[in-house]
Amino acid sequence: MTGIGKSATVVGAGVVGVATAIALQRKGFTVTLVDHQEPGRGTSFGNAGILSNTTAMPLATPGILREVPKMLLDPLGPLTIRWSYLPKIAPWLFQFVRNARPDKVEELSKAIVALSKPTLEVWTDLAAHAGASDLIERRGWVGVYTGADADKKAAYDIAVREKRGIAAEPLSADEVRQLVPGIARTVARGVLHPNAGHTVSPYRLTERLAQHFRNAGGVFRQAKVTDIGFVDGKPATLTTDHGPIAFERLVIAAGAWSKQLVARLGHKVPLDTERGYHVMISDPGVELRLPVSWSEGKFFLTPMAGGIRVAGTVELAGLDAPPNWKRADALLEKGKLLMPGMKTDKVERWMGFRPSLPDSLPVIGGTPKHANIFFAFGHHHLGLTQSAMTGRLVAQVMAGERPDIDIAPFRVDRF
Numbered sequence: 001m002t003g004i005g006k007s008a009t010v011v012g013a014g015v016v017g018v019a020t021a022i023a024l025q026r027k028g029f030t031v032t033l034v035d036h037q038e039p040g041r042g043t044s045f046g047n048a049g050i051l052s053n054t055t056a057m058p059l060a061t062p063g064i065l066r067e068v069p070k071m072l073l074d075p076l077g078p079l080t081i082r083w084s085y086l087p088k089i090a091p092w093l094f095q096f097v098r099n100a101r102p103d104k105v106e107e108l109s110k111a112i113v114a115l116s117k118p119t120l121e122v123w124t125d126l127a128a129h130a131g132a133s134d135l136i137e138r139r140g141w142v143g144v145y146t147g148a149d150a151d152k153k154a155a156y157d158i159a160v161r162e163k164r165g166i167a168a169e170p171l172s173a174d175e176v177r178q179l180v181p182g183i184a185r186t187v188a189r190g191v192l193h194p195n196a197g198h199t200v201s202p203y204r205l206t207e208r209l210a211q212h213f214r215n216a217g218g219v220f221r222q223a224k225v226t227d228i229g230f231v232d233g234k235p236a237t238l239t240t241d242h243g244p245i246a247f248e249r250l251v252i253a254a255g256a257w258s259k260q261l262v263a264r265l266g267h268k269v270p271l272d273t274e275r276g277y278h279v280m281i282s283d284p285g286v287e288l289r290l291p292v293s294w295s296e297g298k299f300f301l302t303p304m305a306g307g308i309r310v311a312g313t314v315e316l317a318g319l320d321a322p323p324n325w326k327r328a329d330a331l332l333e334k335g336k337l338l339m340p341g342m343k344t345d346k347v348e349r350w351m352g353f354r355p356s357l358p359d360s361l362p363v364i365g366g367t368p369k370h371a372n373i374f375f376a377f378g379h380h381h382l383g384l385t386q387s388a389m390t391g392r393l394v395a396q397v398m399a400g401e402r403p404d405i406d407i408a409p410f411r412v413d414r415f
C-alpha cells in the first residue's frame, strides 16, 4: 500500500484505464478517472472478448508479410487500407515491415508472452476483487483451418507456442466438429487453446470494474482532455472542456487517441489505429460453447451474453474516416460460411479503433522526462487480454515497487 496519501489521475476509461485505476486504488492511491464517454464505450466496448494468453507472436512476421498482397486484393477481406490514408500511415507501415526481421520477431515474441501469459491469473484476481467473476469463462478457444495448407498453418501455430511453453493441442476435423457441432465441412484442422478464457460481455466487464472503482471511492469525471498544462516545467493540470483538473501523477490510457497527449509530454510515438468491426447476432439458433477463430478470415466467433459476436479484421483508415459497414456485412457473411446454420435476422454492427504501434507492443511505465507521468496505451489486438497485467505493472511502478516482469521492452522512448 505504498500509494497511501498519494493521488493519481488516469485519462481514458477503457478497459486499460479502468484496470489501471483499480490497481492504483489497491495500492492505496486516491484516483480520479477522466473520460468524455461513459466507461467502456471506446474500443473496449466491442472486441471479440478473448483473454488470449496464448498469443506468442507479433503481427509482423515474414509469413504475414507474404500474405499481405493477397489480402489487399479483397477490399472486404481480412486486411484493407483506404488508399487516401496511405501517405499518413506509410511511416508506420515502414516500421511494421522492419519489425518482421527474424531476430526482432524473436525479441518481440518474448515480450508479448511475458505480458500475456499471466492473463488468466491476473484477470481472475481482478474480476474477483471487482465482483465480475461471472463475466469470465475459462473454456479455451479453437482455431480452425481450411484450404490446402491447413495442416501446415496449424502445425506452425502449435510450434510457435510450444517454443514458449504455451499449451496448444492439434485437432482433427472430426475433433473440431465434436467441440463445435455446427462448424462448416470445409474445416480441415483445428488447434485447441485449452487454457485461454473469454468474457461474455467486454462492455459489461469494463462497466462493472468502473462501478467497483466508484464504490471504492474513486472519482469519475466526464470531460474531454484537450491539453496538459505545466507549472515550473512540471506537468500539473489537464485542460478539459469542463474546466481544468489539477493532478499530482498522471496516467495516459486514452487508447488510440493517446498520441497527442503523449506528444505534449515530450514523446513522439508512432501510434496509429487498426480499425476492426463486429456483428452481434442475437438468437443465432446454433450452439457455440467456446470461441472459434478462423485463421484465414482473421476473425473470432465468440459466444456472448447477447448471442454470438463475429469480430475482427483490420482496416487501416485512421481515426476520422466514417465506418465502411460493408466490411461488417462481409464479416457476417464469412461468419455464416463458418457456421452455416446460424440465423442472422437480428444483428447489430459496430466499429472500433485498436490502438496500434508498429512493433505489436504497448507502452507501459514512466518517462525519464517527468517523474509524475506514466503511460498505459497501445495494446492493439490484445488490450482486453493485457489490461489487467498492464494495470498491475503501472501501479507497481507508481508505488515504487519492482514490477512483476521486466517492462523495459514497453518503454515510451523505444522508437
Ligand SMILES: Cc1cc2nc3c(=O)[nH]c(=O)nc-3n(C[C@H](O)[C@H](O)[C@H](O)COP(=O)(O)OP(=O)(O)OC[C@H]3O[C@@H](n4cnc5c(N)ncnc54)[C@H](O)[C@@H]3O)c2cc1C
Pocket (backbone or CB within 6 Å): 011, 012, 013, 014, 015, 016, 017, 034, 035, 036, 037, 039, 040, 041, 042, 043, 044, 045, 046, 047, 048, 049, 050, 051, 052, 223, 224, 225, 226, 253, 254, 255, 256, 257, 258, 275, 276, 277, 278, 311, 312, 313, 351, 352, 353, 354, 355, 376, 377, 378, 379, 380, 381, 382, 383, 384, 385, 386
Ligand atoms: C474488432 C476488435 C476485436 C478485438 N478483439 C480483442 C480480443 O478478443 N481480445 C483482446 O484482448 N483485445 C481485442 N481487441 C483489442 C481491444 O479491444 C483494445 O486493445 C482495447 O479495447 C484497448 O483498450 P483501451 O482502454 O486502451 O482503449 P479504449 O477502450 O478505446 O479506451 C480509451 C478511452 O479513452 C477515452 N479518451 C480518448 N481520448 C480522450 C480525451 N482526450 N479525453 C478524455 N477521454 C479520452 C475514450 O473515450 C475511450 O473511452 C479487439 C479490438 C477490435 C477493434
